[in-house]
Amino acid sequence: MDLTAPALAVRSLVVRRAGRTILSDVSLAVPRGQIMGLAGRNGAGKTTFLRAVLGLIRHEGSVLFGVPRDRVSVAFDSWPVMDGLDAREHLTLTGAYLGATVRIDEMLDRVGVPRSDRTTPARRLSHGTRRKLSLACALVGEPQLLLLDEPHNALDPIAIRELNNTLASLAEDGVAILLSSHLLDELERVCEAVTVIDGGRVVLEGPTSGLLASRHVVLRVDDARAAAAALPAHLGAVTTDPRTVLIDAHSDPEIADAVRSLVRADVAVHAVQARSGALADAIIDAMGVTG
Known part of the structure; x- marks a missing residue:
């Protein structure tokens, strides 16, 4: 495997639905060890793009993975946690499904799930804690490419800072991260490059430093x-x-x-x-x- 190749390369991706073009000629690349932001207003096509990349919906264009497919992980905004299971049981089940060893408390510490919440059924957890749990499940199996859909939603300022620190640590370890969000200030804080989708097409892209220094x-x-x-x-x-x-x-x-x-x-x-x-x-x- 070519370690210099990007973890994800998408070229000219098009998604059509019921005769309407949802995404038009979207291209981007996510290098290893970097955090790429996918920005846009609600309904711009960010989640649709992630679903197309994963092959969950039909699309045209090419999607090339530079990492093994079993090392690609995702946490969608609407991640379906199992209401009757607690946080520890979620990770145990995810590890068993993937055949991966999980250091449960270490993983929950990493994403900031409070110890007092770890044996609480998911249906009684706050939305923010449920989001942290979905990220913990996505990290089982040590992914090399992580796709995150609106991960900052419902988090308080302290939890947002903890999440950003976690993502930065993952990137330092070589994980490639594609992070979709409409929270632009958080993209500025954590991302090294940004692609902006509006109306189903790319309207701006480039390194964060360049976008800050120019335009x-x-x-x-x-x-x-x-x-x-x-x-x-x-x-x-x-x-x-x-x-x-x-x-x-x-x-x-x-x-x-x-x-x-x-x-x-x-x-x-x-x-x-x-x-x-x-x-x-x-x-x-x-x-x-x-x-």
Whole structure:
């Protein structure tokens, strides 16, 4: 097995349902030992993408795993815990099914399930604790690729920090993690790269550091493609919809030069918005959401 290959490589994935295109030409790669964020608003297609990757729904395009399939694990947002079993019994059953030895208390410590909750039937656990339990089950068998669907949902701030620390530790151990979420601040804290899906297509992708360092200015124009063609190459113009361009200008003179370039090219400029540099801003701009 090629250890330099990504743990997961998806190319031109398309999902259609009842004659409607749900995902269109989505591609991404998840390197070993890195946390990749899959961002988008509710209903953008994030969970559908994960289900397609796992072969749970029909799709077009290619899905290539760079790790053994039995070392791929997932925790969906709607993970069906068994209400009558407690946390320890869940891990015992999961280990037996996978033929894996489970250090139960060590695993539950790792994901933050309180000791007082470990013999409580799952139906009486809080939603946040149930989410921690689903993550513990996903970690049985020591996965090399971990797919997580909205793992921060229903967690309090302390539990979110504990989860982020757990994910960072897993990545340090070489685990590749694809993490879907609509909580943009958490993606910024934990992810090394982000792919943004909106309307079933990729609208933004790249290293988190690059997205934070760039895309600081949003230009609302009458023709985004014409604007991108007219702007100087060093501004790194990216179109996110037919009337929106993101550029890397970091100073007032650069912004003024960009506007002059558009005016000379007969591209009408309707608004210029400077952003603070938060990842959430870049993602919201890419989704074409106006405040």
